[in-house]
Amino acid sequence: MQKELDKRDLNVLSVLQNEARISNVQLAERVGLSPAACWERVKKLEARGYIRRYLGEIALEKLPGTINFMVLVTLKTHRADDFIKFETDIQKSAHVVRCVAVGGGFDYILEVVVAGMEAYKDFLSGFLERNGHIEKYSAHVVTKNVKSQSVDLNVLFADQI
Amino acid sequence: MQKELDKRDLNVLSVLQNEARISNVQLAERVGLSPAACWERVKKLEARGYIRRYLGEIALEKLPGTINFMVLVTLKTHRADDFIKFETDIQKSAHVVRCVAVGGGFDYILEVVVAGMEAYKDFLSGFLERNGHIEKYSAHVVTKNVKSQSVDLNVLFADQI
DNA sequence: ACAATTGACCAAAGAATATTCGGTATTGGC
DNA sequence: GCCAATACCGAATATTCTTTGGTCAATTGT
Incomplete structure (x- = not known):
């Protein structure tokens, strides 16, 4: 191959x-x-x-009452084990649709979808607060989906095509 | 209907x-x-x-040399016009695959894909620095794609199903 | 150099699917 | 009650998928 x-x-x-x-x-x-x-x-x-x-790609914003928000997360400690534990927790939550580990200032960026204010508060107080590994986080409600598209491979690899 | x-x-x-x-x-x-x-x-x-x-969903990380990073952006001024200008610029850039406007602390979160270190630096110095509307930004390289899934509509609207 | 092997390709054909069409039942006005 | 609109089904045709067998060119081993 x-x-x-x-x-x-x-x-x-x-x-x-x-x-x-x-x-x-x-x-x-x-x-x-x-x-x-x-x-x-x-x-x-x-x-x-x-x-x-x-x-x-579903137009979630057309579904009644959905709230979309991003969370920046910093862990308390940074041993390999801590990351694994946090990430397994993330995998379990149906509300977290995306999670990337990043460098520089904090550890993870999450994208979360919930079905209303109540669920929003529940997520923050429940999931994040109860998770013992988190030192701090900041939640940012998405007010507008400005852009959501795929990478143009022809641009990205313009020299190879 | x-x-x-x-x-x-x-x-x-x-x-x-x-x-x-x-x-x-x-x-x-x-x-x-x-x-x-x-x-x-x-x-x-x-x-x-x-x-x-x-x-x-393409496994971009398998493509040679791609760098994925997130950028948190704060604009200098916050008139309706400033937002519009920034967003039009965003739409034009083939490297920005995602952009959401958010509340709390800063204005936008971008997701960017480039094809190498050079393109990475070009993007930051070129696109972001040259854009007159930006007060400050922080770039965060994605080191791991922890999770990327769709919302479970059955969970989200459990009461309605 | 020269088989033998491999991989990518094509054309053709049968199986499965998409898409259209007419018709029936249910619903909600009026 | 009656009409229009809607959601649905079954059947028929158009299109597609998927397999198969075989050609060709490049690659490999000897």
């Missing part, structure tokens, strides 16, 4: 990234392959882990 | 959110509808704007 992605692979990824429900026939046309060859490539990209999954 | 989402709509959204490429036949089975009825529902949900689009 080859190690790198060629131009066509990047092309396939680039299309699927933005139009996950495109038919294989159309995708094949776009990248200049026969449907069968294209299908093989997609399956391989999936198998090799370049495509994690396909998801529908 | 009805205003609310019924139990089945939430069900459909819940499935499509996580498995955007599921076949309509299988989706119909899961939500207990005929394929035709299910198809109509999906099309309506799309037309009503509850489903924004379908996207493939």
Whole structure:
């Protein structure tokens, strides 16, 4: 199995990234392959882990009463064990939709979705306060979704395409 | 056209959110509808704007040299015009994949993807420094993608389902 | 150099799916 | 009661998926 992605692979990824429900026939046309060859490539990209999954972007703000907020978290202690414990807790919470570990000033950035003010308070007092590992946090309600798009692979790897 | 989402709509959204490429036949089975009825529902949900689009989640960290980072931004001034200008700039940058406006302490949180150290520095010095509206910012390199999942609509609206 | 192997590709075909269409039942006004 | 609107189903056609077998070119081992 080859190690790198060629131009066509990047092309396939680039299309699927933005139009996950495109038919294989159309995708094949776009990248200049026969449907069968294209299908093989997609399956391989999936198998090799370049495509994690396909998801529908739901307009959560249209659902009544949802509150979206970001939380910056600093842990008390920074041993490997502390990180693991915190991250397992995060995985369990259905309200945390995203969590990245970051460098510089604090440790994690979370994105959280709840279904109302009550759930919002419950999350902060319940989940965060009860978690013994957290030194401090700051919660920031999302007031507007300014932008949410995929990386343009053609821009990102302009030199390789 | 009805205003609310019924139990089945939430069900459909819940499935499509996580498995955007599921076949309509299988989706119909899961939500207990005929394929035709299910198809109509999906099309309506799309037309009503509850489903924004379908996207493939690409494992960017597997692509060679990509750097992912978050930026917290505070604007100098806070008139409506300042926000608009900043947001238009954001829309133009292919490297900014996400931007939310937030309350509490600072104004925006950005998520940025670049293809190497050089592009990273270029972004900070170029895009951010040159933008006259920014008072201060802090950049935080993402060291680990701890979690990235969709909201569980069944949990979020447990009472309504 | 030269098989043998491998991988990517294509065309074709059968299986499965999407999408359209007509028709029925239920609902909510009027 | 009656009409219109809506949600649904089953069936039919158009399109697609997925498999299969075979060609070709590049790669590998000898």
